[in-house]
Amino acid sequence: MFLLQKYDYFFVFLLIISFFSILIFSLSKWIAPINKGPEKFTSYESGIEPMGEACIQFQIRYYMFALVFVIFDVETVFLYPWAMSFYNFGISSFIEALIFILILIIGLVYAWRKGALEWS
Amino acid sequence: MKLPESFYETIFLFLESGLILGSLGVILLTNIVYSALFLGFVFVCISLLYLLLNADFVAAAQILIYVGAVNVLIIFAVMLINKKQYSNFFVYWTIGDGITLTLCTSIFLLLNNFISNTSWSKIFLMTKPNLVVKDIILINTVRHIGSELLTEFLLPFELMSIILLVALIGAITLARREKKIELEKNDFFNF
Numbered sequence: 001m002f003l004l005q006k007y008d009y010f011f012v013f014l015l016i017i018s019f020f021s022i023l024i025f026s027l028s029k030w031i032a033p034i035n036k037g038p039e040k041f042t043s044y045e046s047g048i049e050p051m052g053e054a055c056i057q058f059q060i061r062y063y064m065f066a067l068v069f070v071i072f073d074v075e076t077v078f079l080y081p082w083a084m085s086f087y088n089f090g091i092s093s094f095i096e097a098l099i100f101i102l103i104l105i106i107g108l109v110y111a112w113r114k115g116a117l118e119w120s
Numbered sequence: 121m122k123l124p125e126s127f128y129e130t131i132f133l134f135l136e137s138g139l140i141l142g143s144l145g146v147i148l149l150t151n152i153v154y155s156a157l158f159l160g161f162v163f164v165c166i167s168l169l170y171l172l173l174n175a176d177f178v179a180a181a182q183i184l185i186y187v188g189a190v191n192v193l194i195i196f197a198v199m200l201i202n203k204k205q206y207s208n209f210f211v212y213w214t215i216g217d218g219i220t221l222t223l224c225t226s227i228f229l230l231l232n233n234f235i236s237n238t239s240w241s242k243i244f245l246m247t248k249p250n251l252v253v254k255d256i257i258l259i260n261t262v263r264h265i266g267s268e269l270l271t272e273f274l275l276p277f278e279l280m281s282i283i284l285l286v287a288l289i290g291a292i293t294l295a296r297r298e299k300k301i302e303l304e305k306n307d308f309f310n311f
Contacts, residue, residue: 007171011131014168058199060295066196067291070189071284077181078269078280085266093270096277103281107288116292 064116075104132172138165156198160191177262 043050082097111117142165145158167182269277 007176010171015131058196060200063196063200064292064295066193067295068288070193071288073185073189074284075281077184078277081177081262081266081269084260084263085270088267089270096270096274099278100281103285107285110289111292114292114296116295
């Protein structure tokens with residue numbers, strides 16, 4: 001069922017890390033003194049008094065940055081196998097990837113011109 | 121390092137239980153922010169499952185796209201809707217729930233039928249008969265995907281960029297229209 005042992009160390013590491021974090025949290029819960037006060041339930045905000053509620057409504061313009069980020073993230077995923085097999089193909093693969101990137105640069109220019117990349 | 125088969129089965133068990141508990145958390149928790157964060161946990165578990173199946177590129181893509189980008193989008197969307205959360209655990213059973221239940225159950229049964237009827241071990245060997253099983257495993261998968269993308273799947277590769285362009289322009293247009301509507305509403309309230 002499992003044929004390749006390339007990631008054995010990674011999974012051992014993952015198991016140890018998860019066990020270790022559980023151990024640390026349970027240890028701190030066991031050692032720490034328990035006294036309840038009103039300050040204990042407020043969220044920590046760099047030492048100052050927390051202002052307003054935790055769940056506030058965001059503005060839509062932050063969403064636009066996330067959308068543009070998703071598009072270029074997907075582009076990066078497609079460029080990674082191209083970079084890995086670049087040696088085998090040479091200049092033709094370079095031109096193919098150039099076309100791929102140029103089409104997306106049109107999108108970037110559009111986003112730039114429409115002001116999707118600006119704060120305020 | 122050669123590890124026994126039971127080690128992988130233990131990891132598989134951990135991942136499966138994490139997947140099931142995480143997806144139950146996504147559905148059952150009434151606070152929608154916790155649901156979105158649990159969805160990220162489920163995505164990470166799926167990526168580790170891919171890694172366990174030796175699909176390392178798919179696992180990396182899962183982390184990059186689903187955890188890094190799509191889950192951030194979902195959390196942003198949750199932050200955008202400022203809905204009051206339900207205080208009681210069991211909300212009313214509506215007609216939409218019934219439709220969703222029948223659809224999900226039928227999809228589950230259909231997939232179950234397909235998975236049990238497909239002979240998985242023969243698929244790759246049928247397409248490339250002269251390759252031995254050992255060789256298939258030792259190929260660097262990312263390099264293999266790259267060479268396939270640049271030769272056989274060149275046209276889909278270039279079409280993908282056009283799809284991404286369409287998605288980008290459409291998203292910007294939609295978001296800008298939303299802003300305009302918001303502005304008009306503000307003007308309306310000012311009058």
